[in-house]
Amino acid sequence: MKCRKCGEKAAFNMPHHKLALCREHYLEWLPEQTERTIHKYQMFTRRERILAAVSGGKDSLSLWDILWRLGYSVDGLYIGLGIDGGIQYSDESRRMCEIFAGERGLKLHVVDIPQTYGRNIAQLADATLRGAKKPCAVCGLTKRHVMNRIAREAGYDVLVTGHNLDDEAATLLSNTMNWIPGYLVRQGPVLEAGRPGLVRKAKPLCRFYERETAAYALLRGIEYIYDECPYAEGTKSIYFKEILNKMEADKPGTKLNFYISYLTAKNNGLFSSQADPELEMLHNCPTCGQATTAPGECTFCRLISKSSSNLENERC
Amino acid sequence: MTVRLILRSKMFEVTAGMTVRHSLEKAGVPLESVLAIRAGEMLTEDEILHDGEEIKLVAVVSGG
Numbered sequence: 385m386k387c388r389k390c391g392e393k394a395a396f397n398m399p400h401h402k403l404a405l406c407r408e409h410y411l412e413w414l415p416e417q418t419e420r421t422i423h424k425y426q427m428f429t430r431r432e433r434i435l436a437a438v439s440g441g442k443d444s445l446s447l448w449d450i451l452w453r454l455g456y457s458v459d460g461l462y463i464g465l466g467i468d469g470g471i472q473y474s475d476e477s478r479r480m481c482e483i484f485a486g487e488r489g490l491k492l493h494v495v496d497i498p499q500t501y502g503r504n505i506a507q508l509a510d511a512t513l514r515g516a517k518k519p520c521a522v523c524g525l526t527k528r529h530v531m532n533r534i535a536r537e538a539g540y541d542v543l544v545t546g547h548n549l550d551d552e553a554a555t556l557l558s559n560t561m562n563w564i565p566g567y568l569v570r571q572g573p574v575l576e577a578g579r580p581g582l583v584r585k586a587k588p589l590c591r592f593y594e595r596e597t598a599a600y601a602l603l604r605g606i607e608y609i610y611d612e613c614p615y616a617e618g619t620k621s622i623y624f625k626e627i628l629n630k631m632e633a634d635k636p637g638t639k640l641n642f643y644i645s646y647l648t649a650k651n652n653g654l655f656s657s658q659a660d661p662e663l664e665m666l667h668n669c670p671t672c673g674q675a676t677t678a679p680g681e682c683t684f685c686r687l688i689s690k691s692s693s694n695l696e697n698e699r700c
Numbered sequence: 701m702t703v704r705l706i707l708r709s710k711m712f713e714v715t716a717g718m719t720v721r722h723s724l725e726k727a728g729v730p731l732e733s734v735l736a737i738r739a740g741e742m743l744t745e746d747e748i749l750h751d752g753e754e755i756k757l758v759a760v761v762s763g764g
Contacts, residue, residue, distance in 0.1 A: 385747075396744065404744060441762060550761070593732075594760050594762070603742060610759070612763070622763035625763065629732040629733060
């Protein structure tokens with residue numbers, strides 16, 4: 385297979401774009417397309433300060449690398465979750481982020497959950513029914529809270545995450561299978577801040593397949609954590625990704641079409657704002673100041689309160 | 701006349717002379733879920749695999 389731009393041997397093929405490229409041209413193509421995505425969805429400008437949430441994985445480190453190469457003002461945020469799983473998962477993922485930032489002279493914020501809140505993610509999950517079976521829901525809740533908090537405290541204009549098209553398509557499929565109106569209305573490349581306490585969020589890699597971001601990381605020589613989170617096995621998102629990949633194998637472009645058609649339909653008014661009444665009724669948490677759907681403390685602050693009282697009981 | 705495909709702790713043996721795409725089908729590994737690497741070089745799905753080669757498969761699907 386030959387590179388469409390130079391005719392040399394191709395390193396990577398994208399059947400859904402009918403495009404094969406050599407290493408050199410692929411490493412040009414992906415940042416160019418990322419820039420187009422940033423402009424298309426008006427994500428941010430070079431005058432704004434960007435905080436990239438990084439996990440040590442292929443997507444977030446590729447995103448940080450691309451934005452840095454494109455000349456954006458972007459720092460990183462790593463959240464240490466205290467996950468070991470026999471592979472020192474959190475320690476290793478933090479090491480990847482620190483190597484990445486160190487090699488490029490970039491600023492990396494680090495928030496260690498066990499140090500900050502006295503418990504790791506699994507222990508926090510044990511304190512609530514949300515984490516009775518798996519800590520993933522509590523992990524997501526914690527990461528969203530901390531990302532927003534650090535972005536606000538440090539004065540960033542926008543928070544970016546490495547969500548790729550497979551992530552977005554799997555979420556969309558899950559929300560569609562369950563017809564969850566609020567989530568279907570809100571999903572998109574940009575989540576505007578909307579009210580005090582929230583920071584604007586953007587997903588510049590939302591139009592790239594997971595395979596494309598992995599190819600970028602490998603071809604660019606980015607060292608990232610290959611191991612999957614020990615808690616990810618058997619998750620719903622992986623189940624939906626596998627289904628979508630079977631469809632993609634039969635018909636290249638299925639995943640891209642599913643997501644892009646959804647965005648178009650949404651922009652054309654498929655969903656009414658009434659479908660998401662929670663968005664109209666947001667309150668500010670009296671403890672942390674972040675937005676919450678019900679009056680009183682937000683879910684995260686209630687989780688921390690409950691976990692702290694459990695910890696005190698254990699000590700008595 | 702075999703080729704070894706290594707995916708994390710798993711190993712698959714396939715017949716030499718097949719393409720990457722065909723070898724993954726034989727091993728039951730979805731093409732969309734991996735990238736194939738031979739001696740540090742990323743391979744497209746039409747690449748022919750030769751006897752004695754060891755191909756590293758990098759998993760690309762993450763979740764959670």
